[in-house]
Amino acid sequence: MELRTVLVVGTGLIGTSAALALRKRDVRVLLADRDQGAVRLARELGAGEEWDAQEKVDLALIAVPPAHVASELLELQQHGVARFYTDVASVKAEPINRAQQLGCDLGTYVASHPLAGREKSGPGAARDDLFLGRPWALCPTEEAHPDAKAAVLRLVELCGAKPVEVNAEDHDRAVAVVSHAPHVTASAVAARLADATDVALGLAGQGVRDVTRIAGSDPGLWLGILSGNATPVAEVLEAVARDLAEAATALRALAEGDGTATGELTQLLKRGVVGHDRIPGKHGGPASSYAVVQVVIGDRPGQLARLFQVCDEVGVNVEDVRLEHAPGLPLGIAELSVQPDAVTPLADALRERGWQVP
Missing domain, CATH: 3.40.50.720 (NAD(P)-binding Rossmann-like Domain)
Incomplete structure (x- = not known):
């Protein structure tokens, strides 16, 4: 065709x-x-x-x-x-x-x-x-x-x-789990920041940025999406809400000295790891376990190009990359995800060329 x-x-x-x-x-x-x-x-x-x-x-x-x-x-x-x-x-x-x-x-x-x-x-x-x-x-x-x-x-x-x-119904239930409910959840987390103190925002790191990234999308657009898939999304959010409510109850118990409440929190955290590990990896296949090489990088034009040039010279494929900026400083940390056996040769090559590898 x-x-x-x-x-x-x-x-x-x-x-x-x-x-x-x-x-x-x-x-x-x-x-x-x-x-x-x-x-x-x-x-x-x-x-x-x-x-x-x-x-x-x-x-x-x-x-x-x-x-x-x-x-x-x-x-x-x-x-x-x-x-x-x-x-x-x-x-x-x-x-x-x-x-x-x-x-x-x-x-x-x-x-x-x-x-x-x-x-x-x-x-x-x-x-x-x-x-x-x-x-x-x-x-x-x-x-x-x-x-x-x-x-x-x-x-x-x-x-x-x-x-x-x-099938259309199966599709809508699926995207409620992997897209629509996560968007609402991210928005709920980001909404806590609207009233956060300057001290809290000054301490914000990459974790909160990762969790809230999609919350910056157009609310009007997302209202239309959520309205069209309301029941499946509501069911997922109700399940998430139960988990969060149970976690809050366990934390209250811990604050009052009940050490046995750690079991419920541990189970939720472990289930989270299992779910995270099921997300398809590169090329849609099973998720791979990569090692991370951290490099201090200046906030100047051409720095990433220089960094990737080193990777090319030593024959290391960068599977993923993320940047974390240092508040108030003209530099940050580049985290390069690579195969575990590539960590040592890449780190050595970077140090030889003057890069700071923590």
Whole structure:
């Protein structure tokens, strides 16, 4: 199934990223959005050309909030805009049910959802590599024509993602666990910082930054997502709340001198380790255990390039990297995750070249 022309309706982060990825593969992309400013920016970024509402396309990709997917699909189908249709909303059951109620043609439509994103939104945050290696869920109904599925599979391939076919209800329960409830939880932690003292904020380290990173996303966008998947998300949050309530009770008991309460806390922490270790690792395979080499790095242009040059010279592959800045100082710590047997040669090479390795 070849896609020569694709219409992207909705030029936010996901829509524009898909458009950029398609343009990189020489697919002609047309852009549409109620916000003309967003279309202009996406066009200036090289994502495609503005749609004139007359041209027909092979595939229409609907990148609008979940509550508007079905109505957008109906309007496009009524005008015969595309041979096939998909959407990229992060909720699937509600849009599909609404599309059925509105009388949309489900034979030419395959609901989908790329499991990729950023805490930033809008076309300015888009990247052509956003979907590389990421799962992309496909949720076809029984009515979906094989050619429609083939078209959406081709879209996923062109964007560099990995297709995963899943039932819509199963999809929504899954993303409630791995995406939607974690976002609310991160927001709840970040909300504690709104009233935190300057002393507390001055002591903030990388841990709180990691936990709250996604809490900086657009609240309006997330309200639409959570509303469309309310019941599964509520069930996960209730389970999290029970764990937190039990932890708080155990801590109260510890404060009163009840040493036996450590058992409940230990079990929760151990379950957390088990869950963390189940998160897929590099390339989607089992999580690997890497060693970390810490390097003091100056906050100056070119420092990371110099650091990676050393890694290249000694033939060490950096599996992951994170930076922790030192408050009030023009330097920080770069943590390089590498294979355990690469720690000594890399550390020695860095020290020989004048790097400070704690």
